Amino acid sequence: MCGGVGSRFWPYSREDRPKQFIDFLGTGRSLLQMSYDRILPLVPKENIIVVTNEKYAPLIREQLPELLPHNILLEPARRNTAPCIAWAAYHIAAIDPEASMIVAPSDHLITGENMYCECVSRGFEFVEAGDALLTLGITPVRPETGYGYIQIGAPVADDINKVKTFTEKPNLELAKVFLETGEFFWNAGIFLWKASSIINALRRYTPDLTALFDRGEGLFGTPGESDFISRNFGACPANSIDYAVMEKADNVYVECARFGWNDLGTWSSLYDNSPKDADSNVARGGNLVAYDSNGNIFVTPDGKLVVADGLKDYIVADAGDVLLICPKADEQRIKQMVNDVKMRFDEDYL
Amino acid sequence: MCGGVGSRFWPYSREDRPKQFIDFLGTGRSLLQMSYDRILPLVPKENIIVVTNEKYAPLIREQLPELLPHNILLEPARRNTAPCIAWAAYHIAAIDPEASMIVAPSDHLITGENMYCECVSRGFEFVEAGDALLTLGITPVRPETGYGYIQIGAPVADDINKVKTFTEKPNLELAKVFLETGEFFWNAGIFLWKASSIINALRRYTPDLTALFDRGEGLFGTPGESDFISRNFGACPANSIDYAVMEKADNVYVECARFGWNDLGTWSSLYDNSPKDADSNVARGGNLVAYDSNGNIFVTPDGKLVVADGLKDYIVADAGDVLLICPKADEQRIKQMVNDVKMRFDEDYL
Numbered sequence: 001m002c003g004g005v006g007s008r009f010w011p012y013s014r015e016d017r018p019k020q021f022i023d024f025l026g027t028g029r030s031l032l033q034m035s036y037d038r039i040l041p042l043v044p045k046e047n048i049i050v051v052t053n054e055k056y057a058p059l060i061r062e063q064l065p066e067l068l069p070h071n072i073l074l075e076p077a078r079r080n081t082a083p084c085i086a087w088a089a090y091h092i093a094a095i096d097p098e099a100s101m102i103v104a105p106s107d108h109l110i111t112g113e114n115m116y117c118e119c120v121s122r123g124f125e126f127v128e129a130g131d132a133l134l135t136l137g138i139t140p141v142r143p144e145t146g147y148g149y150i151q152i153g154a155p156v157a158d159d160i161n162k163v164k165t166f167t168e169k170p171n172l173e174l175a176k177v178f179l180e181t182g183e184f185f186w187n188a189g190i191f192l193w194k195a196s197s198i199i200n201a202l203r204r205y206t207p208d209l210t211a212l213f214d215r216g217e218g219l220f221g222t223p224g225e226s227d228f229i230s231r232n233f234g235a236c237p238a239n240s241i242d243y244a245v246m247e248k249a250d251n252v253y254v255e256c257a258r259f260g261w262n263d264l265g266t267w268s269s270l271y272d273n274s275p276k277d278a279d280s281n282v283a284r285g286g287n288l289v290a291y292d293s294n295g296n297i298f299v300t301p302d303g304k305l306v307v308a309d310g311l312k313d314y315i316v317a318d319a320g321d322v323l324l325i326c327p328k329a330d331e332q333r334i335k336q337m338v339n340d341v342k343m344r345f346d347e348d349y350l
Numbered sequence: 351m352c353g354g355v356g357s358r359f360w361p362y363s364r365e366d367r368p369k370q371f372i373d374f375l376g377t378g379r380s381l382l383q384m385s386y387d388r389i390l391p392l393v394p395k396e397n398i399i400v401v402t403n404e405k406y407a408p409l410i411r412e413q414l415p416e417l418l419p420h421n422i423l424l425e426p427a428r429r430n431t432a433p434c435i436a437w438a439a440y441h442i443a444a445i446d447p448e449a450s451m452i453v454a455p456s457d458h459l460i461t462g463e464n465m466y467c468e469c470v471s472r473g474f475e476f477v478e479a480g481d482a483l484l485t486l487g488i489t490p491v492r493p494e495t496g497y498g499y500i501q502i503g504a505p506v507a508d509d510i511n512k513v514k515t516f517t518e519k520p521n522l523e524l525a526k527v528f529l530e531t532g533e534f535f536w537n538a539g540i541f542l543w544k545a546s547s548i549i550n551a552l553r554r555y556t557p558d559l560t561a562l563f564d565r566g567e568g569l570f571g572t573p574g575e576s577d578f579i580s581r582n583f584g585a586c587p588a589n590s591i592d593y594a595v596m597e598k599a600d601n602v603y604v605e606c607a608r609f610g611w612n613d614l615g616t617w618s619s620l621y622d623n624s625p626k627d628a629d630s631n632v633a634r635g636g637n638l639v640a641y642d643s644n645g646n647i648f649v650t651p652d653g654k655l656v657v658a659d660g661l662k663d664y665i666v667a668d669a670g671d672v673l674l675i676c677p678k679a680d681e682q683r684i685k686q687m688v689n690d691v692k693m694r695f696d697e698d699y700l
Contacts, residue, residue, distance in 0.1 A: 011657075286673075289690055291683065300673065305699045307361075307687050309676040314660075316675065323636075323650065323668055325675065326659040333641065337657050340639055349655045 002052040002106040011322035020107035035106040082244040083236035093195040094220035103191040111260030119257045123192040134192045137185025137254040138261040143175035148187040163252045267315045271297040352402040352456040361672035370457035385456040432594040433586035443545040444570035453541040461610030469607045473542040484542040487535025487604040488611040493525035498537040513602045556594045617665045621647040
């Protein structure tokens with residue numbers, strides 16, 4: 001899944017080059033490329049499919065030239081994850097009705113790739129043996145208030161349990177309780193299932209959506225597919241797969257994963273995952289000369305010099321035509337800022 | 351006088367385009383151009399001479415195309431104001447031994463140009479009638495601690511007094527006393543005298559300097575002048591005209607001026623002299639969207655958007671390859687910052 005706009009990282013992430021296409025960690029590979037590299041040992045290249053917004057097609061081709069052109073599914077509109085996953089499942093099921101699939105966001109950070117591979121392999125074995133919707137739950141390592149949590153129920157296999165509840169982002173007090181009980185895992189938005197299992201679940205819990213895709217019967221996996229999507233995808237109701245299916249279905253399981261995971265959903269998470277200097281400053285892209293400044297993250301164009309004095313715990317993001325200076329504690333306001341900028345300057349700076 | 355480097359305004363003012371060449375107030379004219387415009391009603395065009403460092407010759411020609419080419423005096427080295435003024439005086443005296451002259455910095459702000467013209471005209475009358483070194487003293491309007499002051503002595507003509515003392519920058523308490531007494535005026539570094547008067551004073555108080563220029567007798571005002579300067583100017587001891595002459599001579603007078611004046615020597619003075627929005631922010635060059643931010647000055651490339659949150663009384667200066675973020679209260683540290691940057695990155699960012 002590669003269609004997000006990454007507005008929380010504006011102005012570093014822009015509408016024409018969102019977060020997943022950026023070399024976010026300065027490794028030389030974008031988050032999308034890292035996601036591709038990670039999945040390559042697990043899924044044959046010809047079975048790796050990228051679903052994205054049609055405006056990002058050139059970026060996908062540029063960053064993943066080895067991806068087969070017909071494995072890029074281009075959404076003509078943004079409709080959240082349920083329609084995206086439904087399309088992919090119909091597409092895959094048309095090619096192989098018995099196929100199983102992993103659904104992976106392309107803009108997250110994962111460390112410990114061996115653990116990841118083991119976990120995903122075990123997950124595939126589990127979903128291929130029955131009719132199960134499996135989500136990966138990440139073992140929490142801190143009382144994070146920015147994530148949703150999954151409470152585990154009865155064990156059904158090694159490291160695999162029934163899901164008891166999905167919970168929204170908790171406050172800090174509750175997050176600490178979650179961490180102590182050992183029953184709660186971070187909801188990473190990574191799913192495994194047979195294509196037929198998710199289509200069945202979608203049919204049951206979002207019949208409007210599947211009714212729409214069912215009209216394309218015989219077209220998926222054929223040259224007529226993209227034309228069908230162009231005409232019909234916009235009519236899909238926008239909905240997340242969590243809300244549409246996962247929180248409703250009764251065949252939902254969680255595999256407890258131990259690899260490192262971060263959704264890089266916030267500047268603070270990028271800060272936390274970046275190397276820091278002696279004053280706990282992160283400088284990405286440019287050179288930093290700092291006085292009485294600590295706990296900041298500076299993201300600037302390559303080679304730019306930042307001289308900072310008297311800044312504590314700020315985000316300083318210079319994107320060439322836009323400069324954002326904002327306390328890390330205020331980063332939840334950035335979406336509102338982007339809206340304000342849009343109101344005042346139209347699309348100029350988005 | 352147009353040879354300064356303006357390092358206190360780094361990175362907005364750069365070695366290759368210092369403060370006097372910048373459209374500092376967003377009026378469409380640089381400080382140098384404004385200085386030229388201001389002097390034009392007082393001095394015939396063919397008598398306006400610019401003394402600058404030789405590296406700025408192209409900038410002078412670009413900004414003042416109407417200036418006569420032989421009226422640009424190019425210093426091969428930086429030696430402060432005494433050698434600069436000495437050269438100009440020798441040059442002018444060679445053309446007209448009876449000439450009087452005004453010495454004016456090119457990087458200050460002056461408002462009330464009618465008052466300025468009256469003041470300068472009266473000053474010329476005074477210095478042409480005798481052997482006097484006249485400095486303009488600006489009527490202070492606040493207890494400024496960033497300027498030197500002139501204490502007036504006995505009156506000798508309308509608004510013209512003997513100088514009693516020159517004083518260094520006072521602390522705030524003393525500056526308040528200065529303001530109350532009515533005896534103290536800001537030292538603006540604007541001088542009027544006959545060329546012969548200042549040469550005589552230089553001969554008396556800095557004989558080393560005049561000995562050097564006297565060796566060029568017969569060359570000033572001729573094609574041989576620039577070659578002579580190239581070979582000899584570097585040997586001049588660096589010194590200010592205040593220290594070399596004004597604080598020592600006994601024929602020093604001050605004309606009390608009432609026009610508005612600001613040496614634009616600090617970011618705070620630029621802030622004070624710029625229009626502000628409802629939150630007391632100054633935004634120059636770019637567009638500003640501010641939250642919980644006030645008392646700041648933002649200077650950015652044209653059209654750049656700055657989104658600021660939680661900044662109070664900061665300087666934010668974006669010069670393309672350098673971004674400075676610094677509390678206004680710390681601006682006296684900027685010179686040290688420039689030195690630190692030079693140590694770490696050589697000339698890259700100067």
